[in-house]
Amino acid sequence: MSELDIDASTAKLLESLPDLVYILDLDGGLLWWNDQVREVTGYDDEELSEMDGFDLLPSEQRVDAREALADFESLPPGYTMEFDVLTTDGRRIPHEFNSTVLEVSDETVLVSIARDISLRHDREAALRRQRDELDTMNRISETVHGVIRGIVDAASREEIESTVCERLAASELYRAVWVGRNTPEETITPETGIGVGEDFLGVMDELNDLEWTRPAQKALDTGEPQAAQQIPELSFPDPVREAAVERGIESGVAVPLVHRGNVLGVLVVYSSRSEAFNDREQAAFRRLGEIVGFAINAVQTERLLLSDSATRLTFRIESPEAFLASVSTLADGPCRHEWSTPAGADRYRHYITVSGLPPERVEAIAEETPTVDSAEYVGSNGDDGVFEVVTTDSLIRRLLEAGASPVSLEARDGETTFVAEVPGDAAPRPIVEAAKEFYDAELVSKHEVERPVRTVEAFHHGVDDRLTDKQEAALRHAFFGGYFSWPRDATAEDIADTMDISSPTFHYHLRHAQQALVEAYLQHLED
Incomplete structure (x- = not known):
């Protein structure tokens, strides 16, 4: 010893x-x-x-x-x-x-x-990692907020996408960035980007054409961010891993650009950090994707609403394969699309009216249509049945993604006619191509229309034309009598006694007055 x-x-x-x-x-x-x-x-x-x-x-x-x-x-x-x-x-x-x-x-x-002192070293290393992560997250937050500030004044979708790429690529945290959109063929096309090496977007386009599970496509399909770390070591196709090594790329994230459940495109960001895009960083980019999606929708909507003129496109689909066209082959009259709203990732909820066809027949056709998730009878609107239909793909979705505003869609005897508008200064070609890819729609007319100014006075006249004197009286008594307050200051019976009529009569006039108000409001939005 x-x-x-x-x-x-x-x-x-x-x-x-x-x-x-x-x-x-x-x-x-x-x-x-x-x-x-x-x-x-x-x-x-x-x-x-x-x-x-x-x-x-x-x-x-x-x-x-x-x-x-x-x-x-x-x-x-x-x-x-x-x-x-x-x-x-x-x-x-x-x-x-x-x-x-x-x-x-x-x-x-x-x-x-x-x-x-192994434990002390471990604690110190953990503290250093935490400080480094906090510092990185602060830099990420600053970068993301810089992007948001940059897109506030953007006047077009193209300007928004370019600003996002420029601001992210300027950060030392990221090596390359591109923004892609879905094409009618359901493939991703990089629209703009900044990367390492020559012809960066061309290389990205080639990699997207390969047969593999692309994170960008998965982000578009699911509406959720898709991250990949240590890319050169993953089981991606050889060209993908080689491109990453050549450009010093270790990790990447594909972020859907979403607005109200509608996926408008995808933002793809690459980093030289092997452990980049952890849960916290993905959360920051998820929020960025939502804000960019909102901004894209806003500029497209503003462009259409503020335009003095619009290009109105009318299309015809002769194929009865589309859901509404299939229903119309059995209906007694026209079947119309009334309204749509996003219903989650790549899904839309539509309200349609069908003339003279039992609900069970409509629901049976829905079950046989691949693009229809569900169809449910809501009620009746006069002689027509009203249905709520949720789709995974639809003409309405394609038009919205292409930057158009649907005006009307009607099917009769298996043939569908639909009308869409784009701002007068916008190129209608993307809308025409998107429509053609969907059930081979044919453009039958294109013309310029003036967009009238919608005034408060016009709305008031529309309401006055719909209300009878008794309906207006019921509405005014209910409003000033506290019937619409919460909790109510007066019951229907109290208001009926004041008007010296029965309670059922009051309900009848009030219900029709409310319906007239809603109809006038919706018509005002469409005019």
């Missing part, structure tokens, strides 16, 4: 310590060690007796250790140093060394106590 004769009580004391204890001569030779040295390093007493203290340290740390030993007398009391202790199996265990010079058996020796 040792080449130094120390008394039993001192040896017992040193053996009781949980730390490594060495006694070395002033040249670094091992004179004594406790059992902990053997247990931690894996060396036996015979091996240790042939070693000096520096042999237990990594080679790159021995110079510092020798210099510290040579200058030990000049070091302040309590001075500590950190070195790694080598084990027989090649592990490096960080220790903190505290040493002092003593006279033992008439010999000047160095007594060194080394404490394992």
Whole structure:
């Protein structure tokens, strides 16, 4: 165990310590060690007796250790140093060394106590990672907010997409960015982007044409961000991994650009950080995708609403394969699309009216139509039945994604006619191509229309034309009498007594007045 004769009580004391204890001569030779040295390093007493203290340290740390030993007398009391202790199996265990010079058996020796600080290192490393992650998230947040500020004043979808790419690519956090849109063939086409190397968008387009599970396509299909880390090591096609290596790309995320459940496109961002796009970073980009989607919808809507003129396109579909056309082959009269709203990722909820066809027949046709998720009878509107239909794909969706505003859609005897509008200064070609790809729609007319100014006075006249005197009286008594307050200040019976009519009569007039108001409002929106 040792080449130094120390008394039993001192040896017992040193053996009781949980730390490594060495006694070395002033040249670094091992004179004594406790059992902990053997247990931690894996060396036996015979091996240790042939070693000096520096042999237990990594080679790159021995110079510092020798210099510290040579200058030990000049070091302040309590001075500590950190070195790694080598084990027989090649592990490096960080220790903190505290040493002092003593006279033992008439010999000047160095007594060194080394404490394992692995846990402290782990805690410090964890704190550093947390600080680094916090710093990175702050930079990500600043970058994302910079993008948002940049798109506030954008006047077109193209300007929004370009601004997003420019702002993200300018950050040292990201290597390349592109924005893509779905084509009528359901493939992704990069519209704009900034990347590493020549013809970046061309390379991205080629990679999208490969047969593989593309994160960008999956983001469009699911409406959820899709992240990939350590791309060169993933089971992606060789051209994909090679392109990543050539451009220093380690990770990427595909973010759907969403507005009210409608996926308008996809933002794809690449980084040289191998562990980029964790859950928190994805959450920031998810929010960015929603804001960009909102901005795209806003500029398209504003462009259409504020345009003094519009191009009105009328199409005809002769194929009876579409759901409304299929229903119309059995109906007694025209089947009309009334209204649509997003219903989640790539789904739309439509309200249609069907003339003279039992609900069960309509629902049976819906079950046989691949693009229809569900169809439910809502009620009647005069002689027509009203149905709520949820679709995974539809002509309405294609028109909206192409930047058009649907005006009307009607099917009769298996033939469908629909009308859409685009701003007068917009090119109608994308809408025509989108319609043609969907059931081979044929453009039958195109003409410019003036968009009249919708005034409050016009709305008031529309309401006045619909309300009878009794309906207006019921509405006014109900409003001023507190019938619409919450909680109500008066019941229907109270209002009926005030008007000196029966409660059923009051309900009759009020219900028809409310219907007239809603009809006038909706008609005002369509005009």
